[in-house]
Amino acid sequence: MTRSDPPLRLLCIVGARPNFMKIAPLMRVFRARPDRFDARLVHTGQHYDEAMKDAFFRQLHIPEPDIDLGVGSGSHAVQTAEIMRRFEPVLDDLQPDVVLVVGDVNSTIACALVATKKGIAVVHVEAGLRSGDRGMPEEINRVLTDQISDLLFTTEADGATNLMREGIAADRIHFVGNVMIDTLLANRERAIPAEETLGGIAGFAGDPAGFGVLTLHRPSNVDDPVVLRRLLEVLVQLSERLPLVFPIHPRTRGRIADAGLSPVLAASRIALTDPLGYLQLLGLMAKARIVLTDSGGLQEETTALGIPCVTLRENTERPITVEQGTNTIVGTDPAKIKDCFDEVMASGGKSGRVPELWDGQAAERIADTLLAWAGSRAEAA
Numbered sequence: 001m002t003r004s005d006p007p008l009r010l011l012c013i014v015g016a017r018p019n020f021m022k023i024a025p026l027m028r029v030f031r032a033r034p035d036r037f038d039a040r041l042v043h044t045g046q047h048y049d050e051a052m053k054d055a056f057f058r059q060l061h062i063p064e065p066d067i068d069l070g071v072g073s074g075s076h077a078v079q080t081a082e083i084m085r086r087f088e089p090v091l092d093d094l095q096p097d098v099v100l101v102v103g104d105v106n107s108t109i110a111c112a113l114v115a116t117k118k119g120i121a122v123v124h125v126e127a128g129l130r131s132g133d134r135g136m137p138e139e140i141n142r143v144l145t146d147q148i149s150d151l152l153f154t155t156e157a158d159g160a161t162n163l164m165r166e167g168i169a170a171d172r173i174h175f176v177g178n179v180m181i182d183t184l185l186a187n188r189e190r191a192i193p194a195e196e197t198l199g200g201i202a203g204f205a206g207d208p209a210g211f212g213v214l215t216l217h218r219p220s221n222v223d224d225p226v227v228l229r230r231l232l233e234v235l236v237q238l239s240e241r242l243p244l245v246f247p248i249h250p251r252t253r254g255r256i257a258d259a260g261l262s263p264v265l266a267a268s269r270i271a272l273t274d275p276l277g278y279l280q281l282l283g284l285m286a287k288a289r290i291v292l293t294d295s296g297g298l299q300e301e302t303t304a305l306g307i308p309c310v311t312l313r314e315n316t317e318r319p320i321t322v323e324q325g326t327n328t329i330v331g332t333d334p335a336k337i338k339d340c341f342d343e344v345m346a347s348g349g350k351s352g353r354v355p356e357l358w359d360g361q362a363a364e365r366i367a368d369t370l371l372a373w374a375g376s377r378a379e380a381a
């Protein structure tokens, strides 16, 4: 694009909590260059409450969405369909040049699908991650979104290999680094000190050994009461060695209550708290001795922070966090979880390094690549 061209009209999509830290640096970079980008923000409303949405917009200075589709919760089919139904008239009205989606949630595939069928270019940020596990709803969203994207931005070198194996042309793929780590680096100094957050958590008893952080929300871990009980029981045992802070996702809170598992946690050193804001969780992770999680984002954030991460899943779509970072995949077998925990307690865990291009500049690279790509499309037209 030349300087005299009109700004590129982008419609950026967010829906669920993990999208917010990915969109924050992109909106900042786009809005800092109003002569080159006319960027608007659509929130689908997949996540909607104070703890799951508003706290993130405030803390990360994400501009208020231009449009809120207000879809709320539902089954996968209902949620995806409702986003598509409500997004279509927005696209007809705004006619952007590009729809930009991030990550792998239902909002990502829903908006990408509507856009591509209307002949509007789709740009996918965080493309090419694969767990190889089609039982995971996000894996379906990843594969399908990548297939219909015109421009694909990857966070790790494996991404291009995965995409090319699925027939995606190399010239659509750009390795730019990790926007989630842009957000982490930009906010590290602003993180709320762990002591402050811990002081506000009822039932948290300090220990000279320190503390660990626990998160769990994947359907494969929390939806089956047998799996959930097995996990909670081993985690309770671990908490006897090291108190654990457990910011609890609404899905998990509901499943624990439905399965009658609250008594398992009641007398333990696992301190439950509502979902935390970004700056609170960042402050906690930075000081934790260990993070136990089934989240994708936390696997990357712990690698960037150099904090040991034990992933309570059988696989990961983010293998670089294992190969280069501090992450270990242990699954849900109690014996393996205990062994890995013991190893981290004894040795301090793996010493990793920060992966290539996880340097805080991914959003800038995306902006530059987008402009070059839009320029070459205009020339070809």
Ligand code: UD1
Binding pocket: 016, 017, 018, 046, 047, 048, 049, 052, 053, 073, 074, 104, 105, 106, 107, 137, 138, 217, 249, 250, 251
């Ligand atoms: C979604 C994403 C998942 C991501 C996770 C992060 C998909 C397929 N899944 O899963 O990839 O890791 O977000 O949180 O898109 N709820 C609230 N308040 C809210 C939102 C949800 O209480 O603001 C409750 C509702 O009871 C809802 C449940 O949480 O039924 C689950 O929400 P949903 O968006 O369906 O899926 P997540 O498990 O959050």
